[in-house]
């Protein structure tokens with residue numbers, strides 16, 4: 181068993197089947213598994229799908245019993261996702277991809293905190309201001325950023341950006357999320373286009389990106405990595421769970437995004453090429 185030290189929690193990973201074990205000190209609220217069969221309609225090439233093969237697991241609402249009240253007070257939840265290693269017809273394993281719902285003022289959608297505990301993540305971030313259009317054919321994607329996040333780093337998924345997590349490393353990708361519970365999650369607009377605006381492949385160890393031509397228009401690809409922002413509770417090397425416990429007020433941006441959008445966007449560092457390592 182491998183201790184998932186970057187989480188700051190007593191969590192352990194079985195290195196053979198990538199199932200996570202939780203210390204009895206922790207409580208958790210549920211588990212979900214997505215085999216390839218449940219990813220149909222989202223993958224680049226679905227010929228001869230290995231239906232039973234696992235793509236990713238989600239462990240929901242992890243907390244120490246003494247922290248449940250604090251999480252409830254802010255209406256936050258802390259979950260862990262494990263994306264399995266490997267590819268399906270060359271495409272790196274990934275999550276379904278979704279957009280978050282609007283805040284009550286309808287000014288911004290909610291963001292989310294993703295912390296990479298083990299492995300290397302590529303987050304596909306695509307901005308759409310009309311993701312909820314009545315006819316999904318009208319959905320327009322205005323910005324597309326492929327953001328690489330290394331082990332021990334954390335990204336704040338910016339408000340208004342649909343997002344999908346891709347495992348571009350050699351082993352499993354383990355990441356946590358801290359999210360605002362009242363935020364709705366919209367899978368439909370991504371499913372309509374058979375995935376996000378691009379697909380990520382790994383061939384002979386090289387990462388390759390292919391645009392999804394089902395979208396009528398795909399903006400120019402941008403590439404990014406992330407930097408920390410202690411004012412928003414994001415300090416690399418300090419587990420998000422601990423950071424939140426020490427300073428819950430720093431994470432106010434999760435429930436009230438309006439005053440934080442520019443600051444969150446400024447945490448992305450742009451590059452000319454995709455960062456793969």
Ligand SMILES: [Fe+2]
Pocket residue numbers: 278280292343
């Ligand atoms: Fe999300």
